[in-house]
Amino acid sequence: MSATRRVGRVFARRSAGGPEPLDLVGSGKLEGALVDWAFYRDGRRQSKVGSYVDALIRARRGDGFVWIGLFEPNEHQLTVIGAEFGLHALALEDATEAHQRPKLERYEDTLFAVLKTVRYVPHGDLTATSEVVESGEVMVFCGPGFVITVRHGEHGELAGLRQRLEGEPMRLAAGPGGVLHAIADQVVDSYLAVADAVQSDIDQIEIEMFSPRGWRNIERVYQLKREVLELKRAVAPLAGPMRALSTLRHPLIGDETRNYFRDVDDHLLRVKEQVVSFDELLSSILQAGLAQVQVSENEDMRRISSWVAILAVPTMIAGVYGMNFDNMPELHWKYGYFMVLGLIATVCFGLYRLFKRNHWL
Template identity: 85%
Template sequence: MGATRRVGRVFSRRTPLGSLPLDLVGSGKLDGALVDWAYYRDGHRDTRDGNYVDALARARRGVGFVWIGLFQPNERQLAVVGEEFGLHPLALEDATEAHQRPKLERYGETLFAVFKTVRYVPHDDLTATSEVVESGEVMVFCGPGFVITVRHGGHSELAGLRQVLERTPERLAAGPGTVLHAIADHVVDSYLAVAASVQSDIDVIETEMFSPRGWRNIDRVYQLKREVLELKRAVAPLAGPMRALATLRHPLIADEIRDYFRDVDDHLLRVKEQVVSFDELLSSILQAGLAQVQVSENEDMRRISAWVAIIAVPTLIAGVYGMNFEHMPETSTKYGYYVVLGGMATACTVLYRLFKRNRWL
């Protein structure tokens, strides 16, 4: 590996310029994409190497491993990393394009995993256009002597996870499989947190939907259902890859790490069942809302029909007596006018009470 193939660690919001080795600043190959990198030996960060290319050479001799974090790299930048680490072109193509399904693929000795990350978007009031669940992606290349994480989406940071692992060097000493497990566990824990917040939104919308005139919230139910489907698309497809990691026999995944993957798989199964129940519950609420709309329309039609029937009686009588024929009965009687008005009022009162008793009014 000559000097022309060395890739420097670049400045980012998470990496102060003063903390970078001088020979790495401004190399330009991964500008804007490289967030952090470290070489771990016996679980501890080793800072003796000036760049990750030299550290990778040491790791390939069976001593420790390199962990590189990239954020939304372009095709050219991934090609550089792929050449240096020997990554498969198909995996690099998937890592360049966002919106991949959660999956686990094996290319020789390298594992390529895709995880959908989710974040709950806080909001004061759920509206018909509220964004509740925001998604991103974390892609992991896990091979002999290296781990490469590629993130898409502003909320999929792993800096805190790296710091947690560095405080437990005994875990990092187990190799790249530990990092893969930690990322999977971190992602699934975020699913649980988001699912708990979505549950609160569902409880609120369910209460409002079954309140008087609650069918007016039906557009909010539909929006929340769409957001739950976003969460479902992240959780459900991960079941297969996670089960594979829990049972996979691979040199990078020690037996004790496989046990931890089984625990993550159990958590994923729990949140998957929860999200499926959310979808079914919202479908039921949506159907109940549509039924309320129909009931409300039927009530309005009955109310209108009842008033039309009441008004039709005096209209009919007035229409008959308004024909102005010369020989109309009772037109010459002294109290005929008042008798007709009384008949109209009596008929209207009887109809009103009848419709009222039958709950048409």
Template identity: 85%
Template sequence: MGATRRVGRAFARRSATGPGSLDLVGSGKLDGALVDWAFYSDGHRDGRVGSYVDALKRARRGDGFVWIGLFEPTEQQLAMIGAEFGLHPLALEDATEAHQRPKLERYGDTLFAVLKTVRYVPHGTLTATSEVVESGEVMVFCGPGFVITVRHGDHGELAGLRQRLEREPKRLAAGPGGVLHAIADQVVDTYLEVADAVQADIDQIEIEIFSPRGWRNIERVYQLKREVLELKRAVAPLTGPMRALSTTEHPLIHEETRNYFRDVDDHLLRVKEQVVSFDELLSSILQAGLAQVQVSENEDMRRISAWVAIVAVPTMIAGIYGMNFDNMPELKWHYGYFICLAVMASACTVLYRLFKRNNWL
């Protein structure tokens, strides 16, 4: 209870505008961005709290915490939230603009985490333009007495997570740090699911690239490699923040919660190794496909050269007897035409069999 009171006093000190000075929910100032909000006490959603102002008052007293979920809020809406909870301007700027790198930053007693969400895009046949991995972002402001989640992208909804946590009061009883862990755990679990789906695509393209004329699928390999890089950009930078959350002491992260963060960190390392292996394997497949292109081009050149050599013999003979000189050998011979055709056919047949035996044709 003492720790809770300290958190409450810290929250009250941070709120320079005073308790309940901005009724953001009731005034409709968050319309279009607000997904859900609730006040949680002892791990339970407190339905007795009838207004947002009352929830803030109780959170500032250290009786629980407020969880506000936002979807693509405007700069003005985030500015109002920042004024209410004393959020750092740099963190608000990052939350306004999407396409941030996964990171964890500490501003006083508030943690600001950016996590990349990913989604596997189902497709019948992988093409050179198929979108395989779609990414979004979840920003989490985690402070004494409050959690604010800002989501960018059409996937990565947290409504289902909120409902699951409400069925597990023990996890919500861990406070804002417990919510941060639950979000990170869900994001990393999604990484594992997407990585398994991408593995199936890689297995398929690997079989196709080594089939006859498989080099024709080289554009699909390149496209899949780009999609794997999208997944890699979401997974790799997150290892540092997860390691910090699992090892660094912070008032919002209880020791038991750090143990759970270590489990998330372990899963993240596993999926990171898997994604790195995807990248290396696709690079090898791409090189193999390019080698097949070169081999195929060499084979085509040999075939062309062989046919040119075969056609050169009758062309030479026809060219000689097309010179129109009066005193050419056998020019008046009765069977000269037929013998000339026979020589051409014999020479072409010999050359054809020779090139065929040497696998040039």
């Protein structure tokens, strides 16, 4: 018995004696939020299904499953679809509000997964205000006979994924669990691509930081570290849900699908280690930059102190002879003025050579 038929029987038992399904598509209840929907049987999209209501009836009989894609639905739309599919109120509340942490929750025979999507923002020169990583969310309700995806954010489209899966009927034949795996796999693959792109930015900023006067780039390092933390907040919390999906015993997830989830978990572990290393490397670069700032400030203070000491000599001598006491014999000496100028020049030159030799100037 296929996974789709097995979970469909659970759907049918839960819906037995319930009201007829609502025509959410034809009635316009999902207008503005519905991206796409389709009914799948044996891994193939059924184009001959008469209507959305017919698709739900067939799904509840265990004849396939419905995949509905939504983009930023409002609270009323999620309430309507939640009532139709028996979704838990807490899961609906999380799906309404974005900025959720990645997680996996189980409500009886329904799984609710939150995945953070990320996108690398192309830019020319990295500045102190450059956006490097943009994040969004994909929330997946996965139950017997249905998959509902709720997307928040302009990126992370699933239309391309749906098309690829329709070209691989064997993956869709795994049922809602197979769709959940495909979504998780695409999200984690996007993490790898973004991490590789961020690696190039880190390499560039590292070269610039260790160049002469590289400490002037320290604000750019701070900005890049903030963007890496955005990536880290997407990647790190997903480790628990992925590990759970790779070991979870659930009617929606067959043994073969669990094996695929283990592969996704391995990829996630790799990108998690990479992102953690980014964070540590940027912290080291920041410490090196701060050390450069301190060294530069010390050098500036030495230069200032050296010139103050040199200029103190003529200031002191001029102050002494500026008192104009009659009892100063040099005031009436023919060569007194030239002697004082020579003394000032000699002492200043000696101090200059001393500071120069000690690398203060």
